Amino acid sequence: QSVLTQPPSVSGAPGQRVTISCTGSSSNIGAGFDVYWYQQFPGTAPKLLIYGNTHRPSGVPDRFSGSQSGASASLAITGLQAEDEAVYYCQSHDSSLSLLFGGGTKLTVL
Amino acid sequence: QVQLQQSGPGLVKPSETLSLTCSDSLRSTRTYSWSWIRHPAGKGLEWIGRMYRTTSPHYNPSLKGRVAMSFDTSKNQFSLRVMSVTAADTAVYYCARCDTYNYDTGSYYCEYWGQGTLVTVSS
Numbered sequence: 001q002s003v004l005t006q007p008p009s010v011s012g013a014p015g016q017r018v019t020i021s022c023t024g025s026s027s028n029i030g031a032g033f034d035v036y037w038y039q040q041f042p043g044t045a046p047k048l049l050i051y052g053n054t055h056r057p058s059g060v061p062d063r064f065s066g067s068q069s070g071a072s073a074s075l076a077i078t079g080l081q082a083e084d085e086a087v088y089y090c091q092s093h094d095s096s097l098s099l100l101f102g103g104g105t106k107l108t109v110l
Numbered sequence: 111q112v113q114l115q116q117s118g119p120g121l122v123k124p125s126e127t128l129s130l131t132c133s134d135s136l137r138s139t140r141t142y143s144w145s146w147i148r149h150p151a152g153k154g155l156e157w158i159g160r161m162y163r164t165t166s167p168h169y170n171p172s173l174k175g176r177v178a179m180s181f182d183t184s185k186n187q188f189s190l191r192v193m194s195v196t197a198a199d200t201a202v203y204y205c206a207r208c209d210t211y212n213y214d215t216g217s218y219y220c221e222y223w224g225q226g227t228l229v230t231v232s233s
Contacts, residue, residue: 092217
């Protein structure tokens with residue numbers, strides 16, 4: 001049972017926009033700890049997609065964007081492409097700076 | 111480019127100790143911290159712990175007492191030991207180099223990861 005709650009799955013057709021939510025509490029995201037997002041393909045290590053709630057590392061397409069409000073955060077993907085099919089994880093912290101992950105959301109491109 | 115190379119056995123017997131090593135080929139600066147994260151099949155990512163080169167590790171409370179991390183500065187290697195393993199410790203284990211984003215809160219992220227090591231606990 002993850003402390004950060006994500007939907008198990010989302011789906012969308014190519015070209016569409018999808019969002020993945022990440023719900024925390026006043027002990028983590030709501031306490032002001034930043035949210036990060038990772039993309040993971042089968043058999044590979046997670047890749048950093050968003051840091052500091054909204055920032056993209058170099059090389060990450062601007063189709064990916066992050067937002068945060070209160071104790072929740074969201075990852076939006078616009079112009080969905082087949083290559084975006086992966087599992088997405090949100091990450092934040094608690095007051096002890098333990099690293100918290102969401103349970104992961106599998107994105108299916110229809 | 112940061113390259114993290116993991117090494118260690120892929121099969122450990124129940125009740126024994128799992129040992130993994132992570133080598134940083136580019137000798138990252140001391141400003142970075144290092145984490146171990148594992149991924150059991152069919153489940154989500156689980157953070158095991160984090161440390162800087164010269165500070166005491168910070169462990170996931172759910173694993174505290176069974177986990178030990180260390181950094182060998184002479185070899186630039188980061189190590190993990192998990193004692194008294196059971197089948198529940200079967201997972202892909204990753205080392206990762208982490209960077210602090212928000213110095214007010216201490217919030218950090220892990221941008222560079224090792225290739226992952228599948229560790230199976232079985233007799």
